[in-house]
Amino acid sequence: MYSPLFNRESRLFQALAHPKRLEVIHLLRQQELCVNEMLKMLDLPQANISQHLTLLRRAGIVKSRRDGKNILYCLTRPQYIRASDLLKQTLMTGGSSRQVVDPVCGMKLSPQIASFTLKASGKTHYFCASGCLKKFKKEPRRFS
Numbered sequence: 191m192y193s194p195l196f197n198r199e200s201r202l203f204q205a206l207a208h209p210k211r212l213e214v215i216h217l218l219r220q221q222e223l224c225v226n227e228m229l230k231m232l233d234l235p236q237a238n239i240s241q242h243l244t245l246l247r248r249a250g251i252v253k254s255r256r257d258g259k260n261i262l263y264c265l266t267r268p269q270y271i272r273a274s275d276l277l278k279q280t281l282m283t284g285g286s287s288r289q290v291v292d293p294v295c296g297m298k299l300s301p302q303i304a305s306f307t308l309k310a311s312g313k314t315h316y317f318c319a320s321g322c323l324k325k326f327k328k329e330p331r332r333f334s
């Protein structure tokens with residue numbers, strides 16, 4: 191016997207259960223973004239990201255609004271990010287409360303919740319998403 195609330199929670203987890211969709215909500219933690227900005231950060235084909243955004247929107251996790259030619263996306267509730275951070279923290283040990291900056295897009299992150307890290311010439315770099323990591327790897331000098 192399942193309570194309706196568990197069913198709803200389960201549907202929510204299903205909507206979140208994809209690494210790229212988790213990256214999307216991660217990107218939207220502090221800002222509204224349009225699809226093009228997300229494409230750059232996530233390194234995904236447009237059709238692919240649209241699918242993920244549609245799914246997240248249907249699940250009520252993100253909402254969109256039109257701004258001129260762009261459609262901007264944001265989270266409906268900051269709790270989604272807190273829930274994801276909490277789960278991520280259980281996957282990691284140690285860490286601190288210090289802040290780091292993604293060298294590519296400038297997003298502020300804490301090392302524990304950065305999606306990607308890269309050690310290069312004795313320094314650890316933190317990235318919000320795979321697209322930023324990829325860009326950095328292509329031209330590390332541009333961002334150091």
Ligand SMILES: [Zn+2]
Nearest residue numbers: 292295318322
């Ligand atoms: Zn970034």
